Amino acid sequence: MRFSEATGRQVVATSTADTVGRVDDFVVDPRRRAVVALSLKRTDGGDTLLWTDILAFGSDAVTVTSGDKIVDAAPAIIALSGKEHRLIGKRVLTAGGDDIGTVDDVEFDADTGTITSLLLPQGDVAGARLVGVGSYAVVVRPK
Amino acid sequence: MRLMRASEIIKRPVVTMRGDDIAQVKDIVYAAHGGAVGGFTLAGRGMFAGPMKLGLSWHAVVALGADAVMISDESALEATSVVFDAAVTGRGGGDVIGSQVLTDSGVDLGLVIDVIIAASETVGGQCDVVGYEIEASEALGTKGTKLLIPLPDTIAASAEHLMVPASARDFVSHDLAGFGAAVTAFRAQLDGAV
Numbered sequence: 001m002r003f004s005e006a007t008g009r010q011v012v013a014t015s016t017a018d019t020v021g022r023v024d025d026f027v028v029d030p031r032r033r034a035v036v037a038l039s040l041k042r043t044d045g046g047d048t049l050l051w052t053d054i055l056a057f058g059s060d061a062v063t064v065t066s067g068d069k070i071v072d073a074a075p076a077i078i079a080l081s082g083k084e085h086r087l088i089g090k091r092v093l094t095a096g097g098d099d100i101g102t103v104d105d106v107e108f109d110a111d112t113g114t115i116t117s118l119l120l121p122q123g124d125v126a127g128a129r130l131v132g133v134g135s136y137a138v139v140v141r142p143k
Numbered sequence: 144m145r146l147m148r149a150s151e152i153i154k155r156p157v158v159t160m161r162g163d164d165i166a167q168v169k170d171i172v173y174a175a176h177g178g179a180v181g182g183f184t185l186a187g188r189g190m191f192a193g194p195m196k197l198g199l200s201w202h203a204v205v206a207l208g209a210d211a212v213m214i215s216d217e218s219a220l221e222a223t224s225v226v227f228d229a230a231v232t233g234r235g236g237g238d239v240i241g242s243q244v245l246t247d248s249g250v251d252l253g254l255v256i257d258v259i260i261a262a263s264e265t266v267g268g269q270c271d272v273v274g275y276e277i278e279a280s281e282a283l284g285t286k287g288t289k290l291l292i293p294l295p296d297t298i299a300a301s302a303e304h305l306m307v308p309a310s311a312r313d314f315v316s317h318d319l320a321g322f323g324a325a326v327t328a329f330r331a332q333l334d335g336a337v
Contacts (some may be wrong), residue, residue, distance in 0.1 A: 030161075030162075084163075090162075093162070093208070093210060093211050094208065095160065095205065095213055096206040097158070097207060097208015097209065097213045098209050098210055098211075099208075099209070099211070131160050132161035132162040132163075133162050134158075134159065134161045134164075135163045136158050136162055136163055136211075137164070137211070138162055139159075139161070
């Protein structure tokens with residue numbers, strides 16, 4: 001699944017069948033090369049849903065057991081959130097210091113949250129090559 | 144080995160493996176009497192623009208790429224004085240710009256306009272000064288054109304002149320693409336001549 005298609009998807013609680021939020025952004029931990037949380041909008045409570053609290057990331061909705069799984073972001077999540085840590089639109093540098101393009105979209109495994117590839121106009125980069133996501137660039141290992 | 148002009152490295156961002164740009168190259172600190180790059184002085188970026196008290200030694204550089212100088216993290220930076228001390232700066236660095244290149248047979252080849260360096264692509268490798276870009280003199284037949292001239296491992300330099308072996312003029316290049324081979328051929332020829 002791609003970030004672009006999953007953004008805006010509703011988050012539904014299975015206990016009440018209510019829509020409890022919508023996917024706004026993805027919080028990625030570059031060390032684990034995985035999505036660790038979703039940032040949500042239009043919620044009643046917090047704005048963060050941890051990946052481990054997701055029941056299923058389906059093609060039409062993200063399900064959770066109940067709305068109280070949506071919490072305020074913990075410091076560890078905040079540290080990985082925000083513009084500085086966003087992948088989309090950021091330049092990609094190899095560990096050798098060469099600019100190889102800009103991230104158009106990100107493909108991830110809907111079951112595990114693992115980043116499978118970074119989509120660049122110049123070609124895909126395997127998610128396993130991800131090293132860091134910072135204020136200036138996404139750093140990837142050479143092939 | 145990767146060839147580049149020293150002037151192209153100025154202002155290149157210094158980026159950590161986490162993807163943060165924590166500085167940019169202000170100037171190059173030469174080592175080994177101008178025969179190698181010892182490190183860099185740095186300037187801040189964005190809202191922290193301006194000279195920094197920290198520098199970067201070549202040994203702490205993970206890679207010198209076409210678009211960024213890569214380092215592991217902030218701890219790679221050291222006090223600028225340490226970078227200078229370790230380099231034991233000799234002549235032959237940025238201050239060669241404008242110097243006259245003379246062959247040991249007394250021919251003026253032209254004036255230095257840039258320094259060509261070769262960065263090793265393996266961590267721990269050297270960053271050598273392998274040539275100069277010169278504005279050619281009449282002796283090279285095309286006065287005023289820019290040419291690349293290879294250097295031996297060590298050269299003699301004074302305030303005005305840089306001495307190169309006369310055979311260097313047989314190995315001039317017009318662009319960086321062919322220059323690596325010219326440097327190798329020139330140095331092999333010098334080794335053979337000893």
